[in-house]
Amino acid sequence: MNAFLNPASVLLVGVTRQTGVGAYNNLEVMRRYGYKGPIFVVHPSAKEILGHPCYGSVSHVPQVPELAVVSVGRDRVLPVVRDCLHKGIRNLVIISQGFADADDTGRALQEELVRLSRQGGARVLGPNTMGILNAFDGFSTAFIDIPRDPCPPPLTLVAQSGVLQVGIESFTGRLGKAIDIGNGCDIHFVDALQYCAQDPQTEIIVLHMEGMRNGRRFLDIAASISAHKPIIVLKTGRSQAGARAALSHTGSLVGEDAVFDAAFQKAGLLRVRSMVELRAVAKAFLHFRPMAGPNLAVLTATGACGIMSADACEDFGLQLAPFPEEAREGLENPKIPWHRLGNPVDLWPLGMVGGSFPHVLEKAATALVARQDTHATLAIFPRMSSPLHDNLRFEDVLRRVQEKNVSQKPLACWVYGDGAEEESRVLDRIPGVACFPSLDEAVMGLAATYRFAQWRQKMAIKASAPEPPKVSTAHGSTTPRTQGHEELGPAMGKNLEDRITGPNGVVLGDEALGWLARFGISTVPSTVVTNADGAVRWAKENGFPVVLKVVSPQWVHKSDAGGVMTDLGDAEAVRRAFEKLLERFRATTPQGHLDGIQVQKQISGWEMLLGLKRDPQFGPLVVVGQGGLYAEVFKDVQRALAPVSADEARLMISSLRLFPVLQGVRGRPPADLKALVNAVVRLSDLAWHHEEIQELDINPLFVSDKGCWAVDCRMVIE
């Protein structure tokens, strides 16, 4: 990627003759942006453009440029690429539109582009891209004249559109480097992240993502970075998410967007959902060291904003720091004995009576930043343009506070009033200080730094454990089956390499339950019998009550058809039910084939659902949650990408709304959570080893205080 970000020399093909206003001339823009290396321009007829001599074709160029930037019409792209490869150019940026972003012809052209470049050993960025922005080295391939940051920040953007380069102010605020992968025919998020991982000028990574390829490789590299450099991701296209046409409960419970959520969570990415949030979070990382804990001190010129700050803390997962009692005396003013000090600290009365407001703010901020149980400070104050309020100036004050802020805790400001904009620009230059356009955005940004700090700490703990953590291994490999959860004991399975198959791609009932059992998931005891005596004998051996079910390919929805009878408490009830089911079967489907009648132990407990779904990008995803009638009403499910460790399974279960109920309510004993955790982990194993399983539902999975049992299972095989 270095050849793309800072090439030694550049070839431009497709430069327009026109220059100046409205020309979108990328040669002109590249020079203005500050590129100092040699630029070679190919033009079919022009002798020179902007003083650059032009060459009639790529072959006439006297050197082999390190990078070619192509912006001809789509029909001329492939010939130009051939010329470039022939010339020996190994790095190509294809600005041109009209490829996979457009129609079938475009898609075919893009495929050919990929084939050609692979064959020629070249890498391609684009097509349909604005390309590269590198404010450090002054290199831009854009056709829009974007101002170059005079003091580039260590923030690198990887986007699927140029709009985040053109509209810097609206998205990340500032940019050090940017890579627009466009259609991503070759260079994709994985390559860009690999570059970011090793680049010392990149400390903060922002991704704008519309879609994903090589999801697992992306997660591997993202997870290896996210413990050191925050990765903020704006994933768009949420609305087209919706659940895809699904063959199972699990399918309908997992929309595409939820898969991205699970993926980002697995790799420790910080997801933002709007431009407002992106702007706030990027600014926080640009200005602050991450908050080491959740405690925020609020200094405010008005009580109303104290209340709003408390709301914002709750909204974004921070909390108000305890007010330091020993600071009370130094701040209190005997002239206003009625004034109450706490956090939020309402400073205005003190400023009005006891001296200047900025002075009081300084005193309080200095006292608070020194506290160990304060992890960041939010200061709220006015700045008016009126000459009457020239006393309300905060630059010197905050500089002095920061001198004493030895552990460099964030100092966020929200300045209001008609002089706020200018004051904010001044204050933003103080190291460790950032001003936000509202207090909500200040708290939003701070909270994101705290989430990053938590993740970083978690990863540090994992890294210090004997076995390094893995998000995944090469999918489909012979990974040890019980990674990270040996304490659960070995699974019972064998013949693990057998491929599961079923008629119409669906495996049901005993066969499906059999596979579960082989992977260590308890299933409800049952057998299939062909006469009533057999049913009674089995029930006596295994204990009443039991359930009888018709087993027939014609009776898939047996429950709706009256093919299930429950609560059979003694031999007589079993006999009667057996006859009744036979009768119903013969009456309804006289031509049907009856495999037999299933006798199943009747289990009581909480009805749960356990499932998996295979995402084309991210692979198998495990789902656990409420089952039964209400499963799709309350959608109380948690999702995680496989492989799921016991720790992750515990987190999933304890995040269910249902969790307090599982812990035992109104005299019901707590559910056997260990067994449930085991089932989740085992299902993850099954998913990992059987790529042919596209979807799987265990519904219901009964969980009681004695264990958990899969009662019914349905697999979709492909």
Place this chain on the structure above:
Amino acid sequence: MNAFLNPASVLLVGVTRQTGVGAYNNLEVMRRYGYKGPIFVVHPSAKEILGHPCYGSVSHVPQVPELAVVSVGRDRVLPVVRDCLHKGIRNLVIISQGFADADDTGRALQEELVRLSRQGGARVLGPNTMGILNAFDGFSTAFIDIPRDPCPPPLTLVAQSGVLQVGIESFTGRLGKAIDIGNGCDIHFVDALQYCAQDPQTEIIVLHMEGMRNGRRFLDIAASISAHKPIIVLKTGRSQAGARAALSHTGSLVGEDAVFDAAFQKAGLLRVRSMVELRAVAKAFLHFRPMAGPNLAVLTATGACGIMSADACEDFGLQLAPFPEEAREGLENPKIPWHRLGNPVDLWPLGMVGGSFPHVLEKAATALVARQDTHATLAIFPRMSSPLHDNLRFEDVLRRVQEKNVSQKPLACWVYGDGAEEESRVLDRIPGVACFPSLDEAVMGLAATYRFAQWRQKMAIKASAPEPPKVSTAHGSTTPRTQGHEELGPAMGKNLEDRITGPNGVVLGDEALGWLARFGISTVPSTVVTNADGAVRWAKENGFPVVLKVVSPQWVHKSDAGGVMTDLGDAEAVRRAFEKLLERFRATTPQGHLDGIQVQKQISGWEMLLGLKRDPQFGPLVVVGQGGLYAEVFKDVQRALAPVSADEARLMISSLRLFPVLQGVRGRPPADLKALVNAVVRLSDLAWHHEEIQELDINPLFVSDKGCWAVDCRMVIE
């Protein structure tokens, strides 16, 4: 309120001698803001301040000023108020802090202030207020020099803090008038809204609310305004909301914040939850006529922003308008046959190939604003400060579009790039155009205007119905019991004026169910018997299966104590259960008093919860939702302030997540929703007529296809 907003003459008490920088001199600020009427200044020693002669006391002032503004220390406020009243002044603004905002002494002072002013026939604004801002007439009582809007917008702010006047840019963007009610000891939201209702300079109302008094009167006046003028409310203090210590399920299911939500919904207020949202929504109302429907056309310079716009539409309740097929030909460009037109309309390729981007934008916008099925347009485009992009100017373009926008549909813009700020300021001046700092905020603002239009239409339909709608009547009056739901038939009750009483303030079991029955809520058939024969006889008459329950003051939690036996299907089972319960009772509580054994018909159906809770401000609130074990896990409840009409009850029920299940699933017939609606309306009646009921739970309320029955009930009486 006119005397406060635009007084003929003003008395100032508590003006500091100091003027200029850092003085916070409200005489100086008032003059700078443009007040032209006579100002009388009272000062104990100064001869003049800023050329104004000073009087030694209020009694020396030569006239009776219409308004007095008092900003002396809290200890001197009451003597000054006495002087003012004695002088004949009837309108007082008390700027001073340290009253109910502070300590017990302050609270006592405030009570005395209220008593004095009532006695003297005066109205008081404050204390602890910044007072009034009136940009139309140039009047401000603030001690901060706030710039006066040269062209005041028809937006009036009623706030509980001065920060929204000082930080206009951060909150509503612009202000025509503002009333800071401060501690609200006398003048409160109700008075301010009454002023807004009749004020022709007020077309948009913004409330900043921390707490509420006279909740019902507030709702009455708010509801009478909200059909004509949008009322936007920023209610803060959400985090302290949490559920209050509650004696019942209903209590714990309704936090204070949810009560405000229900109240705002009842009166058609537009709630915003952050400063970002307030800013966006206020701007939309300042610039736009409300969207008549949900359809948004999006014109964008980049496909990425089209995707983000679709996300924002889903987030805020709008949808993409259909693309007008007849406009296709006029916009398509044969040079780029691969370019696909739709909504969002990606215009950049057309601009690059077919002519200038602003021209293409104009063509598309003109075509779209003319469409009946487009209710607003969002245009997304760049503006760069570079001279190379001087062609990207949109003022003339949008002015021409607006000339053809005959039905004045909103035209929202999001401009990005380093020239966006300036361009936005220019475009904001075009009538019907507003620029937002992100596309999320644009859609947020537009969606709020659509919500207002929906409410306005709903109210217009109601107003055209024979009976005018009422949010409430004077609470506790003899309102007709069946307002708006006569179709349900009369309730069975009599002795409606009887007050319900119970031991320890709690009414349970049959007594509680009896009250429900009198108000037309079906209860499960049951009786209390003292011997097994009686139980069997009743069961035979009313049908098996039945439930038996111990009735004893010592067995309140009878279910936990084993005092309930269910599924009793025949006489023998009833007999056995009866003996068993007696045995248990005697064994566990030998000294206990047994009232008898309750025989109850066993009902099946969906377990629902129906309840009410009395809010100190807003009165009775009705709750309906899922009952049983999971009630508090999934909190699937809907709330509405009484009186609840049948229409409102239907809306509540259909808004439950549970609703699809109630409509019938997997062979279960649909629930009798008419009966459920009836029960909700009847409970609302009960709440309305029995102010002594503080909380009430019907849990479970069984709903089947045959009706609904209250099985257990618990009332808290005060």
